[in-house]
Amino acid sequence: MKIAVTIYEGPYNHEASDSAYNFIVAALAKGHEIRGIFFYHDGVYNVTKLMEPPQDDRHIANRWSELGAKGIDIVVCIAAAKRRGIVDSVLVPNVRISGLGQLTMMAIEAERMVIFGD
Amino acid sequence: MKIAVTIYEGPYNHEASDSAYNFIVAALAKGHEIRGIFFYHDGVYNVTKLMEPPQDDRHIANRWSELGAKGIDIVVCIAAAKRRGIVDSVLVPNVRISGLGQLTMMAIEAERMVIFGD
Amino acid sequence: MLHTVNQSPFQKSTLESCLRFVRKGDVILLLEDGVFAAQAGTAMSSLVEGALKSNKVYALSADLKARALTDVIQGVEVTDYAGFVDLVEQHTTHAWL
Amino acid sequence: MLHTVNQSPFQKSTLESCLRFVRKGDVILLLEDGVFAAQAGTAMSSLVEGALKSNKVYALSADLKARALTDVIQGVEVTDYAGFVDLVEQHTTHAWL
Amino acid sequence: MAEDIKKIMFTVRKGPHGTIYVYEGLEVKLIMAAYDADISVVFIDDGVYALKAGQNTKELGIKGFEATYGVLVDYEISKVFVDKKSLEDRGLTQDDLVVIGEDEETEEEIRPKVVDADEIAAMMAEQHNILCF
Amino acid sequence: MAEDIKKIMFTVRKGPHGTIYVYEGLEVKLIMAAYDADISVVFIDDGVYALKAGQNTKELGIKGFEATYGVLVDYEISKVFVDKKSLEDRGLTQDDLVVIGEDEETEEEIRPKVVDADEIAAMMAEQHNILCF
Numbered sequence: 001m002k003i004a005v006t007i008y009e010g011p012y013n014h015e016a017s018d019s020a021y022n023f024i025v026a027a028l029a030k031g032h033e034i035r036g037i038f039f040y041h042d043g044v045y046n047v048t049k050l051m052e053p054p055q056d057d058r059h060i061a062n063r064w065s066e067l068g069a070k071g072i073d074i075v076v077c078i079a080a081a082k083r084r085g086i087v088d089s090v091l092v093p094n095v096r097i098s099g100l101g102q103l104t105m106m107a108i109e110a111e112r113m114v115i116f117g118d
Numbered sequence: 119m120k121i122a123v124t125i126y127e128g129p130y131n132h133e134a135s136d137s138a139y140n141f142i143v144a145a146l147a148k149g150h151e152i153r154g155i156f157f158y159h160d161g162v163y164n165v166t167k168l169m170e171p172p173q174d175d176r177h178i179a180n181r182w183s184e185l186g187a188k189g190i191d192i193v194v195c196i197a198a199a200k201r202r203g204i205v206d207s208v209l210v211p212n213v214r215i216s217g218l219g220q221l222t223m224m225a226i227e228a229e230r231m232v233i234f235g236d
Numbered sequence: 237m238l239h240t241v242n243q244s245p246f247q248k249s250t251l252e253s254c255l256r257f258v259r260k261g262d263v264i265l266l267l268e269d270g271v272f273a274a275q276a277g278t279a280m281s282s283l284v285e286g287a288l289k290s291n292k293v294y295a296l297s298a299d300l301k302a303r304a305l306t307d308v309i310q311g312v313e314v315t316d317y318a319g320f321v322d323l324v325e326q327h328t329t330h331a332w333l
Numbered sequence: 334m335l336h337t338v339n340q341s342p343f344q345k346s347t348l349e350s351c352l353r354f355v356r357k358g359d360v361i362l363l364l365e366d367g368v369f370a371a372q373a374g375t376a377m378s379s380l381v382e383g384a385l386k387s388n389k390v391y392a393l394s395a396d397l398k399a400r401a402l403t404d405v406i407q408g409v410e411v412t413d414y415a416g417f418v419d420l421v422e423q424h425t426t427h428a429w430l
Numbered sequence: 431m432a433e434d435i436k437k438i439m440f441t442v443r444k445g446p447h448g449t450i451y452v453y454e455g456l457e458v459k460l461i462m463a464a465y466d467a468d469i470s471v472v473f474i475d476d477g478v479y480a481l482k483a484g485q486n487t488k489e490l491g492i493k494g495f496e497a498t499y500g501v502l503v504d505y506e507i508s509k510v511f512v513d514k515k516s517l518e519d520r521g522l523t524q525d526d527l528v529v530i531g532e533d534e535e536t537e538e539e540i541r542p543k544v545v546d547a548d549e550i551a552a553m554m555a556e557q558h559n560i561l562c563f
Numbered sequence: 564m565a566e567d568i569k570k571i572m573f574t575v576r577k578g579p580h581g582t583i584y585v586y587e588g589l590e591v592k593l594i595m596a597a598y599d600a601d602i603s604v605v606f607i608d609d610g611v612y613a614l615k616a617g618q619n620t621k622e623l624g625i626k627g628f629e630a631t632y633g634v635l636v637d638y639e640i641s642k643v644f645v646d647k648k649s650l651e652d653r654g655l656t657q658d659d660l661v662v663i664g665e666d667e668e669t670e671e672e673i674r675p676k677v678v679d680a681d682e683i684a685a686m687m688a689e690q691h692n693i694l695c696f
Contacts, residue, residue, distance in 0.1 A: 001325050003324060006561070008333065008451075010128070010160055010163075010202065011201075011202070012201050012202065012583050013159060013160045013202075013582060013583045014581070014582055014583075015242075015268045015269075015580060015581050015582065015623075015625075016242075016268075018623060018624060018625055019242070019267060019268060021624075022298065022317045022623070022624060023317055023320055023321065023324075025317070026316075026317035026318045026320065026321045027321045027324075029318070030318065030321055030322075032321065032325070040454065040458075041131060041450065041451060041454055042128055042131045042160065045128075045160075045163065045202060045203070048202075048203035049203070050203030050204070050205050050208065051200070051201060051202055051203035052200045052201070052203070052205075053200070053201045054201070054626075056626065057201075057625075057626050058624060058625065061203070079454075079457060080454060082169070082170045082171070083129075083130050083169060083170070083171045083172070083175075084128065084129070084130065084131075084163060084166075084169055085163070085166035085167070085168035085169035085170070085179070085208065086168070087168050087170075090168065090203065090208075099461070100457060100458050100461040100462070101461060101465070103458060103461075103462075104458075104461060104462045104465045104467070105465075107436075107438050107462070107467075107558075107559045107561060108436045108438070108465065108466075108467055108558070108559075110559070112324050112325070112328065112329060112559070113329065113559040113560075113561065114240075114324055114329050114331070115329075115331040115333065115561065115562055116242075116331070117242075117331065117333040117562075118242070118243075118333060118581075118582070119422050121421060124694070126430065126584070130450050131449060131450045132448070132449055132450075133339075133365045133366075133447060133448050133449065133490075133492075134339075134365075136490060136491060136492055137339070137364060137365060139491075140395065140414045140490070140491060141414055141417055141418065141421075143414070144413075144414035144415045144417065144418045145418045145421075147415070148415065148418055148419075150418065150422070158587065158591075159583065159584060159587055172493075174493065175492075175493050176491060176492065197587075197590060198587060217594070218590060218591050218594040218595070219594060219598070221591060221594075221595075222591075222594060222595045222598045222600070223598075225569075225571050225595070225600075225691075225692045225694060226569045226571070226598065226599075226600055226691070226692075228692070230421050230422070230425065230426060230692070231426065231692040231693075231694065232337075232421055232426050232428070233426075233428040233430065233694065233695055234339075234428070235339075235428065235430040235695075236339070236340075236430060236448075236449070237554060237555060242581070244578055244581070244609050246346065246608060246609055246652065246653070247345055247346050247347075247576075247577075247578075247608060247609050248344055248345055248346070249343065249344050249345070249346075249475070250344075253443070253474065253475050256515070256547045257474075257547050257550060257551045257554065258551070259551045259552075259555060268580075268581045269578050269580075269581035269609070272578065272609065272612065272653075275653070275654065276654070277654035278652060278653050278654040279651075279652040279653070279654075280652075281654075297622060298622035298623040298624075299580070299623065301618075301619045301620070301621070301622055301623070302579070302580045302618055302619065302620040302622075302623045302625070302627070303578070303579065303580060303612055303615065303618060304615040304616060304617035304618045304619070305615075306617070307654075316622070328557060328558070328559065328560065329559075329560070330441065330554060330560045330562065331562050332443070332562070333443070333562050334687060334688060339448070341445055341448070341476050343475060343476055343519065343520070344443075344444075344445075344475060344476050346608070350576070350607065350608050353648070353680045354607075354680050354683060354684045354687065355684070356684045356685075356688060365447075365448045366445050366447075366448035366476070369445065369476065369479065369520075372520070372521065373521070374521035375519060375520050375521040376518075376519040376520070376521075377519075378521075394489060395489035395490040395491075396447070396490065398485075398486045398487070398488070398489055398490070399446070399447045399485055399486065399487040399489075399490045399492075399494070400445070400446065400447060400479055400482065400485060401482045401483060401484035401485045401486070402482075403484070404521075413489070425690060425691070425692065425693065426692075426693070427574065427687060427693045427695065428695050429576070429695070430576070430695050
């Protein structure tokens, strides 16, 4: 089944990012297609390559980048990102900045949309 | 009176940042000394120079930088900042990254500590 | 419908709101701080106990374990992320954020 | 003590918690979404009405105006950021976040 | 409307200004209205405060967005509903809410429609996807 | 303790893991304990869950921090209180909570002390500053 995932909160501060990641890994393991991952609101902070968590902790941006390397479309909302200082030059690889039209397409084309936030 | 202010949430997403700013401006107008402003948790996102809000909106990072230019000590927690991708190269001027000892000193030395968050 | 609730019933009214909009056949998944509602013998247990009379209620195991909640209300089904995916496959989802 | 409450009483239990710890002479400042508690004639008005029997309650004007709340509970004092600063000068503060 | 047009619902449960969710969520609705989708918007809990008429954010120093609600119908977002109990709990009536446009023929003002929880739940059950803001 | 040692209280009202506030807040307490300040920590509302023994974050995939509470007394943070009603509302007793250290002389386990709202309010009134986490 085609599933889209939207994330509203930043990494580490809220569990949303971890819940979404664990959900997506489980969905992929079951053979579902992830139609796309969309970061909105503070969610845009998830994909900055400047983050440097303690060595014994998970690296949230790298995790998203690895999912992107598998071909999953990972989109960061441009309006939300600009206001918060997330620009192309700080993005991890395999992630792109685009408009809300992408969220719209995901909501229409995916058979399910699951939202994680707080 | 010596007042310290601590901010826990990022800009735009939460009102905390605006409430704190309005409070500080009013405190300065009354002749109080702002002992320091400390950004913790998602609050560290307040001071990235990469943010580019719509032209008709307030520029939150620049507002903090302007208060810093007046000599107010503005400190961003290094541990919270590293995990979230806020590093020296993206800071607006007149703001510094330092440790939690700075928050401790503010809590001890300031006659009042006011915390804004969510 | 699958209703996901990720907020503590002690601090937020999210679960109470959700329950007003749950229909026959709908299921509820408690995750993140929402799993506090799945604990037996608390001042908020009656919310989930009431919901169980007409609907299935699930709680995410990873979140229960992280919070050391072992005494789950009878009737609540503990599930993992794979089970969460199955629920999403079966139902359109609404997140009560 | 000055207790600041910035959460809506309809969605969060913050104000209720705060009120359990308020002593004689303490004051409460409602700001941000906390000002919803200052509105007269709501299902939550009784919280502030009860508090007013023993304590002073303030509500921040900028937040009331932003939310178009004009019908404030009698006895609640509407104040501005300058008034907020005066309250901080008079009291040690605890933020009920 | 064609058979394959997807139904998308937005639920708004947070108050305005305390957080940006309502404001940024409004941007999503305006964008999505330009696509082929059957959109409805439902205000529940503190979300109903987003529709309260007379908001003035000047003293707060942030951008307001009440005016945008006034042109929802112009954006072809006319299925706008408010949960009855949420409104009553807050001592509000339909008259306290913003006008979201006017009827093309009669030129009468249109306000969000007040419905009860059962009606909202029934609408939810018909959706292709639901986005919460 | 010298007259001019400042009293600083921490209040913890949020649950663990759903957000980072409790975890990052713990870091502040450990740092502040190294300074000349008279520190106390009070757990209220969902904050009491932060002290529940037996937390296991492995399946969730995030770092746990329960073990750190076990050495609070070693860090000379021994004034640790729990609000009685918050505990009761959650069906918990002092025995459900983590051990925060042991008595130097008797080697008895020390758990957070259960107190009521009036006692907490009285302590609050004596503080120089209060930080909420």
